[in-house]
Amino acid sequence: MKTSTVIAAFLAGGVAAYPNMDKMTAPLAAKAYEQARKRAIDPKAPQGAGALPLVPPPFDAKSQFVSTTGDHKWIAPGASDQRGMCPGLNALANHGYLPRNGKATITQYIDAVTSVYGMGVDLATFLATYGAVIDGPLLSWSIGGAPHTGIGGSHGNYESDSSPLKGDLYQYGNLGKLVISQYKELANMQADADEPNYNLEVLREFRGKRYQESIDKNPKYVYGPFTGLLVSQAAFTFIYRFMANKSSEYPEGVLDKNTLKSFMAITGSDDNPVWTFGHERIPDNFYGRNDLDAYTIPYFNTDVLYIAETQPEILAIGCNQNKVDSFDAIDVNTISNGAYTVQQVAKNPVCFATEFALAELPALTGLSSLVLSPLTKVLNSVTSGLNCASIGNVNTSALAVCPGLTFYGGPTAPVAKGAIQS
Numbered sequence: 001m002k003t004s005t006v007i008a009a010f011l012a013g014g015v016a017a018y019p020n021m022d023k024m025t026a027p028l029a030a031k032a033y034e035q036a037r038k039r040a041i042d043p044k045a046p047q048g049a050g051a052l053p054l055v056p057p058p059f060d061a062k063s064q065f066v067s068t069t070g071d072h073k074w075i076a077p078g079a080s081d082q083r084g085m086c087p088g089l090n091a092l093a094n095h096g097y098l099p100r101n102g103k104a105t106i107t108q109y110i111d112a113v114t115s116v117y118g119m120g121v122d123l124a125t126f127l128a129t130y131g132a133v134i135d136g137p138l139l140s141w142s143i144g145g146a147p148h149t150g151i152g153g154s155h156g157n158y159e160s161d162s163s164p165l166k167g168d169l170y171q172y173g174n175l176g177k178l179v180i181s182q183y184k185e186l187a188n189m190q191a192d193a194d195e196p197n198y199n200l201e202v203l204r205e206f207r208g209k210r211y212q213e214s215i216d217k218n219p220k221y222v223y224g225p226f227t228g229l230l231v232s233q234a235a236f237t238f239i240y241r242f243m244a245n246k247s248s249e250y251p252e253g254v255l256d257k258n259t260l261k262s263f264m265a266i267t268g269s270d271d272n273p274v275w276t277f278g279h280e281r282i283p284d285n286f287y288g289r290n291d292l293d294a295y296t297i298p299y300f301n302t303d304v305l306y307i308a309e310t311q312p313e314i315l316a317i318g319c320n321q322n323k324v325d326s327f328d329a330i331d332v333n334t335i336s337n338g339a340y341t342v343q344q345v346a347k348n349p350v351c352f353a354t355e356f357a358l359a360e361l362p363a364l365t366g367l368s369s370l371v372l373s374p375l376t377k378v379l380n381s382v383t384s385g386l387n388c389a390s391i392g393n394v395n396t397s398a399l400a401v402c403p404g405l406t407f408y409g410g411p412t413a414p415v416a417k418g419a420i421q422s
Ligand code: HEM
Pocket: 085, 086, 087, 088, 089, 109, 110, 113, 117, 119, 124, 127, 128, 131, 151, 158, 159, 160, 161, 162, 163, 164, 165, 166, 231, 232, 234, 235, 236, 238, 239, 242, 243
């Protein structure tokens, strides 16, 4: 199916008309949406017009302040310290909130991202466990990369195409480099603003541009059910949700250019920005999310729907066919053996993505069900919490049409060419 057909199906199915939430949808997100649509949308909401939260969250300077001194002083990584594609995790390691060597246990990841940024325990457990199992080796997994391990060794499994600032592997032969033109494109989207704020409204437009840019420039672009729909979307929403500075005036947060640059390891002038690998930094006087306003999985799911409201193409999974602008969408109904319709995916993308991961894990990893059990347990709790329809079997031949797809395939399988970068 071609992209346009799929998008037309989404639109016909009610993407534009949501929220028509049914039992597929996270109850929390559904309720929030109904309320959001009933109230007058504030065009000046710091998070972006129409985006959650409905009412400003509480702000408590003392508990939200993030220390950048003493044990948490910024120190540049040393030669043997691992750093990778995730600016949020690199910054935590540079400030000693994660071990400075860049390898941490599941518990250390959960503690760090919940306490510093205010990620929900559900989302943190999901992301950290997925990393430990998929990026291996279960314990003390790396935010950098080595063959088969670490974020950098996981192209197509965790690390994905059309990221905000990092380049696509098969466009640049490198998945870890920040592409200055991508940064400039984002920065310029607020060039005329009196007070630049890279909020969700800005980021969703940027997300649409990046999706199209990958189609136009990466011959092997893959936008997969899990890596595309879920992981790459998080890479966009996290920028505002976690990097925005909260205050009593703006408890939802404002993300100005200096704060964005600091988290993204960018220095230099507007005309000549410079990126330094591994130098991500939490700015001084930074305030994270309030505990009562944790960024949970239902919250994230709602943000994905917010992106899809103006960029419905992000709901279309698929891939380029070895040449640019040859994007073929994959029919979600076929790939899920009838478990999901396009409309159901459009209503609850996180459900589809997580169920897909669950169904595909054994083939994806080549790991035994015993080794996989911590991850299946976590994913099952996510899907039962969201009331997701399960996918018994993935139709893998529907995926085989993607020449850029490089599944992990087990500890001895080949690694995607160029996937380990420093
Ligand atoms: C345990 C928690 C986390 C895990 C396991 C994780 C993992 C990842 C992975 C695998 C990627 C690569 C995805 C891609 O290729 O697009 C990534 C990218 C990214 N992460 Fe994280 N992450 C976590 C927490 C965070 C937090 C707290 C933030 C924000 C403060 C964050 C911000 C980002 C951003 C912005 C990108 C995209 C970078 C770019 O291309 O510009 N992440 N993360």
